[in-house]
Amino acid sequence: MNTVGISNELHQLLAGSNVNVQLSVPQLVETVLKRNEAILTSTGAVSAETGKYTGRSPKDKYIVEELVFKDKIDWGPVNQPISEDTFANLYNKVINYLKQKKELFVFNGFAGADAQHRLPIQVINEYAWHNLFAHQLFVRPNDEELLGHQAEFTVISAPGFKADPLVDGTKSETFIIISFERRTVLIGGTEYAGEMKKSVFSIMNYLLPEAGILPMHCSANVGREGDVALFFGLSGTGKTTLSADPSRKLIGDDEHGWSSNGVFNIEGGCYAKTINLSREKEPQIFDAIRFGAVLENVVVNPDTRVADYEDGTLTENTRAAYQLQAISNIINPSVAGHPNAIIFLTADAYGVLPPISKLSKEQAMYHFLSGYTSKLAGTERGVTTPEATFSTCFGSPFLPLPATRYAEMLGQKIDENNSRVFLVNTGWTGGEYGTGSRMKLAYTRAMIQAALEGELNNIETIQDGIFGLEIPLHVPGVPDEFLQPIKTWSNQAAYTEKATELAEKFKDNFKKFSNVSDDIKKLGGPTI
Ligand SMILES: Nc1ncnc2c1ncn2[C@@H]1O[C@H](COP(=O)(O)OP(=O)(O)O)[C@@H](O)[C@H]1O
């Protein structure tokens, strides 16, 4: 076996296995096709299907309850405890399972584009296409970095290994378990590649705050003047779509750290939704899907091998994974200065939040902690229509520490850097989900452009009567009446009723933040 780059313990455990370490992208593509794990498509990308699991399984995600970490983790439905024994038992079973495979695939690289703050990681895969995904999504080492590479965290993904809940102490056949003590993520039972990247993100959400760095579930790009913008949002709210902007260089589409030097990407690639993807609306993403890219659950014509992005038969959560370099205007390495503008994206299925509004400092903190949005179909198992949710910090599924820890850091950083904050509704307008329609992407882009270019700094605004948000009266390229939700509803009483219902939900949800300052409680939320 080629043992270069395998940690000692694993080396012993996997002795005798045929381990392919650090295959190149062409080698991986070749292997994926040879093993019939995926098919080649007309653009040169490969396309894989993941069977039963086409989105994340949050209910099957655990953190091992280890003494040193026990008091730090925010235990609950997101961070479910699992015992050390349960983990050890599953770990051994997974290793034994992997040893029986004809070949395995290993990627050595980093989480974190900033050399000062990165985490050396190792990803061990049963499937070659998952290893190709790891190559695209994580930060690749150069030759010199590879020589000195010493993994500090290992991700083991064995989708073909299914747990037996009765014996193994899991809830289902699927498990995603993080052990901070053994510095390992163990994944079994699911083929959805997103689990690998999001579990590494969860690890970084634990490790970075200890180093004084704020980890963020956001995309980021930089303008001609070097001005940095962040786009926070839960899945499907537009982080990837809106950060791909021909007039701004992409830093990253999903996970970033904010240190005392500025922001850096945690990843080396993007994971774009491809449902209804068109070259006309999203040219950069469309063109990134070429050789080396991995399509997931996209329906492909078996003869022409043309991908049909309109087809959501397998899932709404169809995806493409590609390295950042597949986008033409990126910043490399993915490191930039402090954010000038911060945008909170929310896909409001009630259709009552303004398409863009300016937030005061208190409102920014209130909305960051609230993290109101809708879970959109597909990304999590079982969600088939938009579901209103409050996801603290716009990323609660990935936060091992209490939300207030991240919020305090954000508040301080916004103060220090005078970053402007906007709330952008990329969800529904003219009525709630079902009667209204999804916000037009071209309008959202126009509003974001205006915000980032400073055009909304000193303009006339009107205060929303229910949420207290400052709504601009005019935005270039967007009809005035579109800016105020009440004007987009045909029945204004119905609007008020729905908006009030949502405002009450905000207030109920915020009750759990008892330690938050009175200013944020009084000035941040709905005014009714
Ligand atoms: N107004 C809008 N703003 C942003 N995205 C929109 C809008 N209308 C429709 N969409 C679609 O919503 C999806 C947003 O998903 P994505 O950018 O991948 O979200 P995230 O990266 O936050 O998970 C894309 O498929 C995009 O085409």
Ligand SMILES: C=C(OP(=O)(O)O)C(=O)O
């Ligand atoms: C990959 C995911 O994130 P996003 O939809 O934000 O890209 C996910 O939540 O599984």
Ligand SMILES: [Mn+2]
């Ligand atoms: Mn995304």
